[in-house]
Amino acid sequence: MVDGLLNWFLEISAIVQVLVVSGLIAAGIGVAFGSVRYLKRRQPINPKIDYLPAAKNGHLGLTFDNSDGYGSHAIGKIGEMITALMFVADGWTQLPSQPNGIQKVDGLFIRRRKRNHSYEVAFVETKATTQTSDPVPLFNNDQMTHEKLKQDLLSYKDGAPPHMPDDVVDALVKGLENNSVHISKYLYTHIFPEAETRIYELDRDGIKSNKKPKLIRGPSHRSLFQVLAIGLQRLNPWQKSIKKGGVAMTVNPQQVGMG
Numbered sequence: 001m002v003d004g005l006l007n008w009f010l011e012i013s014a015i016v017q018v019l020v021v022s023g024l025i026a027a028g029i030g031v032a033f034g035s036v037r038y039l040k041r042r043q044p045i046n047p048k049i050d051y052l053p054a055a056k057n058g059h060l061g062l063t064f065d066n067s068d069g070y071g072s073h074a075i076g077k078i079g080e081m082i083t084a085l086m087f088v089a090d091g092w093t094q095l096p097s098q099p100n101g102i103q104k105v106d107g108l109f110i111r112r113r114k115r116n117h118s119y120e121v122a123f124v125e126t127k128a129t130t131q132t133s134d135p136v137p138l139f140n141n142d143q144m145t146h147e148k149l150k151q152d153l154l155s156y157k158d159g160a161p162p163h164m165p166d167d168v169v170d171a172l173v174k175g176l177e178n179n180s181v182h183i184s185k186y187l188y189t190h191i192f193p194e195a196e197t198r199i200y201e202l203d204r205d206g207i208k209s210n211k212k213p214k215l216i217r218g219p220s221h222r223s224l225f226q227v228l229a230i231g232l233q234r235l236n237p238w239q240k241s242i243k244k245g246g247v248a249m250t251v252n253p254q255q256v257g258m259g
């Protein structure tokens with residue numbers, strides 16, 4: 001009887017050992033497969049994006065139809081879009097400031113200060129070029145004097161677009177008359193082939209500061225130019241529908257890597 005019990009115990013022990021070993025093997029296989037899945041999920045993704053002109057050589061990839069004489073306006077409008085995107089990304093709000101898209105103030109932006117809840121205001125002139133040199137020679141300081149901006153603002157009261165409430169106009173005009181420290185004026189120049197922006201500070205007479213302009217360039221800024229090119233290419237089929245004020249923009253799909 002003792003021998004029988006011993007044999008039975010040995011058999012049970014062998015079965016338990018087999019089960020334990022099998023469990024360990026199964027667990028090991030599971031861990032191995034889990035490790036493979038873990039590693040696969042964390043494998044780096046390295047797509048080659050050299051086909052994007054802005055990623056490769058900085059070109060915006062836009063062509064302009066100047067057959068009607070408005071190609072330069074199209075270049076300017078794209079420059080103003082880049083300026084506006086840069087300001088909005090930095091927490092500013094843009095106020096409408098051009099009655100027909102090609103006159104008055106290029107860019108008018110406001111931002112509430114966190115400390116005292118007052119506003120700061122930025123008047124911005126934009127120049128853009130498809131050449132490789134800074135378009136700053138195109139700037140005329142008469143465009144950005146306090147008096148010129150004041151007259152532009154007062155014209156918004158006359159009922160012509162853009163319609164700006166009188167109290168808003170009065171507040172901005174008063175700030176200019178007081179030479180408020182809460183008002184800043186800038187010239188933004190955009191060089192499309194280089195995907196580069198330069199920012200000049202302007203005084204009350206619209207004259208550029210003696211300080212070196214702030215230079216903005218690099219991969220993230222280049223991507224801003226590229227995404228705008230792609231967006232305009234997508235809008236291109238509806239060009240005639242969105243044409244306004246004689247401004248026409250055309251995009252060459254091959255040049256932006258979409259064709």
